[in-house]
Amino acid sequence: DAGITQSPRYKITETGRQVTLMCHQTWSHSYMFWYRQDLGHGLRLIYYSAAADITDKGEVPDGYVVSRSKTENFPLTLESATRSQTSVYFCASQDPPEPQHFGDGTRLSIL
Amino acid sequence: QKEVEQNSGPLSVPEGAIASLNCTYSDRGSQSFFWYRQYSGKSPELIMSIYSNGDKEDGRFTAQLNKASQYVSLLIRDSQPSDSATYLCAVTNAGNNRKLIWGLGTSLAVNP
Numbered sequence: 031d032a033g034i035t036q037s038p039r040y041k042i043t044e045t046g047r048q049v050t051l052m053c054h055q056t057w058s059h060s061y062m063f064w065y066r067q068d069l070g071h072g073l074r075l076i077y078y079s080a081a082a083d084i085t086d087k088g089e090v091p092d093g094y095v096v097s098r099s100k101t102e103n104f105p106l107t108l109e110s111a112t113r114s115q116t117s118v119y120f121c122a123s124q125d126p127p128e129p130q131h132f133g134d135g136t137r138l139s140i141l
Numbered sequence: 142q143k144e145v146e147q148n149s150g151p152l153s154v155p156e157g158a159i160a161s162l163n164c165t166y167s168d169r170g171s172q173s174f175f176w177y178r179q180y181s182g183k184s185p186e187l188i189m190s191i192y193s194n195g196d197k198e199d200g201r202f203t204a205q206l207n208k209a210s211q212y213v214s215l216l217i218r219d220s221q222p223s224d225s226a227t228y229l230c231a232v233t234n235a236g237n238n239r240k241l242i243w244g245l246g247t248s249l250a251v252n253p
Binding site: 061070071072073074075078080088120124126127129130131132133134135 | 187
């Protein structure tokens with residue numbers, strides 16, 4: 031039971047570079063979510079997807095791009111990374127009405 | 142602005158005591174309520190979900206929901222040092238019941 035996996039677990043990159051965070055789930059859940067978690071802000075929704083080829087913005091989408099060509103994958107791309115995007119990123123999936131379940135997270139540092 | 146409020150803590154309790162964590166929410170149309178536990182450096186882990194008024198028990202955990210007063214609480218009986226973590230309250234957005242509104246979490250420390 032692999033569940034939901036995120037890669038890489040840790041990433042260091044430089045400002046202006048493009049970086050893609052991967053999220054893969056084996057449950058065939060319809061919904062997938064990307065969050066970032068920062069001290070003082072808690073979990074904030076970046077983007078979510080209700081099904082393959084259906085995505086929608088969350089609370090803080092600027093500077094991020096997502097795609098969902100297959101149900102099991104939901105990559106998050108930072109097109110031109112900025113220091114303010116240094117954060118811990120969590121992917122979650124959900125099979126409604128069941129609750130969301132989270133991956134282990136990616137710790138991203140942008141220098 | 143729809144909000145979920147939690148006392149940030151830290152809440153400190155002795156081992157074996159009852160820990161009581163509270164959460165209030167502003168969106169009266171919210172229908173689903175969740176408690177997640179997050180250990181330092183780890184991802185949130187679902188502990189309890191509750192959908193109707195009253196109490197729901199699962200082992201040492203009890204979730205309590207009062208929609209009229211717009212609060213949900215989590216009781217942890219016989220607290221253990223391994224319960225030391227941050228507890229996140231999450232509530233569905235009534236306009237889109239797949240999106241969660243998150244509290245900032247309450248830090249719990251259980252002292253041996």
